[in-house]
Amino acid sequence: MQFNNVTCPHCGLLCDDLSLEVNEGLVRLISPSNSPCAAAFEDASINGKLPSAQINGKDVSLDAAIERASEILKNASQPLINGMIADVQASRATVALAEKTGAVMDHANSSTMRPNVAVMQRIGKVKTTLSEARNRADNVIIFGSQVLTRFPRLIERILKPEKSLGSEDTLSKTITILDAADCETSDQIDRHEGLDYHKVNASSLDTIIQAFHSIIQETPELTDDTDSMTRTLVELKNTLLSKNYTVLIWNTGLLDPIAAEQTIQTLTLMIKSLMTEIRCVGMPLGGSKGEITANQVVTWQSGVPLPTAFMSGVPIHDPVTHNAKAMLANQEADAMLWLSTYRSTDTPPTTDIPTIVVGHANMQCDNVAVFIPVGVPGIDTRGLACRTDSVATLPLKKIRDINLPNASDIIEKITQQI
C-alpha cells in the first residue's frame, strides 16, 4: 500500500513530501528516488517474526520486561534517561518518568545542541525558518559543505526553489559554501549548478567564521601579500552588504566541539551588528536525531532546556555538571534508560551500569539489562516531530500495523510501576 505526504524524521528538515510503500512488515521509500534516507526507511522493515522484549538477552514477555525496567529505575540512586531519539508523545512520557525517579535527562545529540542553547541564553539569537529562507533569501553562506550531506535536500527544497514569493534574486540565490582545508568536500557540491564553493586555507570552520567576523568589523586593506582566505572573505562581505536578505547556515556538529560555543556566539554577534543596517539572519541546522523535539517538550513541561536534572525534586539545567556523557564517564549514574526509536543504529553508549533500552525494533541489544522493542514514529505510531527551526511541528503518520507498541505507552507503564 502506498502512502503520500509522509514526513521523514531522519534529518531536521522534516521533508513531508515522501511517498512510502508498506507491504506487511516491509517499508520502502518510493519518492524521492535515490534519496540517502531510503536506507533509514528500509531499516524499519521487519520480515517475519516481531522481535521480543528481552531481559539480559533472553526473550521475555513485554510485561516482564516492563516490570524489570521499573525495578531497575526504582532501585537506582541516580538514574539517567538518555538518547531521547523520539517523538513528542514519548518525550512527554519521559519527563514524567524523570520527575518520578529524580533522573537526569539528556539527549544523544546533546553536545551539538548545547552550544546553540548556551548562546541563546547569553545573548539571544537572530534566526529564520526554512520557508522564509526559501522565499526571502537572495544570499546564502554555508559554513561547511558537509551541511549538504547531513541535510540532503537543503538545496533542492530550500535554497534552489523552482518558484519563489520574492524577486528573481531569491530564485537564483548567491550560494557560497566554505570549507576549511581539512574538511571533506561533500559530494553534493558537484551535483548542483551555480554553487560558489571555496576550500580556504584555514584549520577549521571556526577559524573561518572568526576571520569573517573580523573582516565584517573592519575590512582589511588588500595588498599583494593578502592571503587568499582574506580575499575570499572580503569579497563575501561585499556581496553580503549588497544583498537584501542573507542567511548564514551552520551545523554545530561540524564545528570544533571545544570552540563551537564561542564560534556560534561570534556568528550571532556578527549577525546582530549587521542588522543595524541590513537584514542578515542565522539558520543553524540540527535535529537529525529528534533533539529539537525532545528539547522543546522538556522546555515547556519542565521550564528549562535539556539536559535537565530532577535529582533535587525540581528541574535544574546545569549542563556542565549534569550531562549524560560526563555522568557516564564519572560513574555518577547507576542505571540508564536509553530511548531511541527512529533508527536501529542509534544504540546506547557502552557502559557497565544496568541499561534499559526502549528502542527501534531492529536494534541489536543483546548486552543490555532490558530491551523493549517499540514502533517507529511515523511508521508504526502516530505522532509529532519538531523541525530544525523549532517553529514547525510536523505530523508523523501511522502507516503500518504490526502490533509494535508505542514508546510512550511503554514509558508510561514503567513510570506507573515505580
Added chain:
Amino acid sequence: MQVTSSKKLLSKYKIMAIKLSGGKIYDPAHQVDGEQRDLYIVGEKIYHELPDQEKVTQTYDLKGCIVMAGAIDLHTHIGGGKVNIARTMMLEDQHQHPQEGDHLCRTGCGHAVPSTFTAGYRYAEMGYTACFEPAVLPVNARQAHMEMADTPMVDKGGYVLLGNDDFLLNMIEQGVAQSTINDYVAWILNASQCIGIKVVNPGGIHAFKFNQRRLDVDEKGPANITPREIIKKLSRAVHELGVPHPLHVHASNLGIPGNFKTTLATMSAAEGLPIHLTHIQFHSYGAEGDYNFSSAACEIAEAINSTPNVTADVGQIMFGQTITTSGDTMMQYFGHEHAYPKKWTVMDIECEAGCGVIPFKYRDKSFVNALQWAIGLEIFLQVDDPWRVFLTTDHPNGAPFTSYPHLIKLLMNRSFRNDAFNIINVDAQKMSNLSSMDREYSLYEIAVMTRAAPAKILGLSDHGHLGEGASANITVYTQQDDVEQMFAKPALVFKNGQLIVKEGQIVKTVHGKTHVIKPEYNEDIEKPLKKYFDNYQTISLPNFKISDDEMEECIGSSITVHPCVRD
C-alpha cells in the same frame, strides 16, 4: 466556611449535587450584584434550584463569601515557540522559582514564563478557569496547542495570527473579493483550531523582512498595501463570518512616543465594525514634556468611550523583572537596546509572521516605566464601561499574570493606589493625573471585566456567568478588606463542577478543553492555497491542517466547538 456532607447520600446517588449556600453572588451577565443566593452544582452544570430527583450530598456554607464565575484571561502568552524561547533565555528566573511536584502536581518552574504545568496551577490557584493564547502562528499552531494541552486546570483557546502572511497580503494587493478573504480566514481558523483572529503590527512584520524599520497605518509596505487596508479586510471577514471575537489587534508603532494617533487611526480602520485593541497601554503614548514622552490615556479612553465598536485590554505593566514575547519583530527590534539582561532574540517566520523575545525590567524610578504604569491605570479608570476594557498584563510582557490580584487592588482601592503612585519617579508623577482620579472599581465591575465580559466577547455562552445551565466554573472568595489577598487565594474553585482548589491550594488536577470555532467556507479556497503551499511553502497543505482527532490523540486536548453567529 462550613462543609457538610452525607456519605449515605454520596453512595446512593450517581451524580453528586453540591449546594453552595448563602454566598454573595456577583454575576454581571444576569445583573446580580452581591445578592445572597444559593447555587447548586449537579455534574458539570450550575442550577439555581435543586433539580427533581437530585439530593444534595455536600453543602458549603458560604456566608461571608463572595461567589463569582471562574475568571477568564483573554490575552496571555502561555504557549508556542516564543514562550519556549523565553523560558530558555530566562534560566535564572526559572531556577529561582521552582515548583516541587507531589502526588497531585507535576514539577516545573518559572515566574515570568512558567512551565506549562506550573502556569495551569498558578492560574487555578487565583480562581481562573480559562486562558487564551493570543498569538498562535499558523505554522506553530501544533506546538501552541501542545503547550496548552500540557497546561492543566484551565480551558484554553488561541487566536491565530494573520495580516503579515504573504498569502493574505497578496490577495489584498490583487484586490480579490472580500468573500474570498473570508474563505481564507475561515479556512485558517479551521486549520489551526483557533477561536479568533489576531493581527500584530499589520504588514509591519512583513515589512521588517524587507529591512523596513517602521510602518504607519496609512503607509504602504513592501506588499504595496497599508495596515489600514489589512485591518479593514480582516475586521470585515471576522464580522461577516460571525466569529464572536472581534479582530484582535496589536496596533502599529507599539511603544513609540506619540503612538496614540496611530492607535486612533487603527480604531477607525475597522470602519465601525467590532475591533479589539490589545495591550492598549503600550499604544497610548503622547510625545509631550521634557522627555518627549507623555500620557495619552485620556485621548484613548475618550475614543473608547465614544466608539462602541471598540474594546480593549490594557496590558498593565508592573514593576519588576519580566520578559517580553511578541510577534512584532519590527518593534521588538526597535526596543532591543532596553533589554535587561542585555540579550534579545528576533526571528522571521515562514512567510507568515515573526517573533521577538526580550527580557525587561520595569523600574518604578524610571521615568518612562513609571509613566507606563500610570498610563495603564489611567486607562482603566477613564474607560467608563467595564464591559469594554479587560484586565490583562499581556502576560508576561507587562508583568506575569500572577500580579493580577495586586492590579485589582490598585483599581479597587484609591488610597492604596495613591500610596503606590507617590513613590514612583517624581517626574512621571508630574506627567500623570492618576492621583486625582477618584474612581474605585467595585466587585461587580471586577466580575464584569474578568468574567462576564471576556466570556461574552469570546462567544463562550456557558462560561463567565452563574446562570442556570452554565458550566460550573465557580470561584469563591472569603470576603476580606485586603482584596489583593482575597483575589490571590480563593477559598474554593470549581472547574466543571469539580473542586480543584481549596484555600488557594490545589486539591485536584483536571484538564481543560480547547475552545474553537469552525466557520464555514467555500472549499474552492484550497485550490489557490494548494498552489501556494506547493510552490512556496516547506510543509504540504494536508500536513499543515490540524484535524480534530489529531487534537485529541496527538496534541492532547479535546475541543469544544462554539457557534459562529452573524448579527
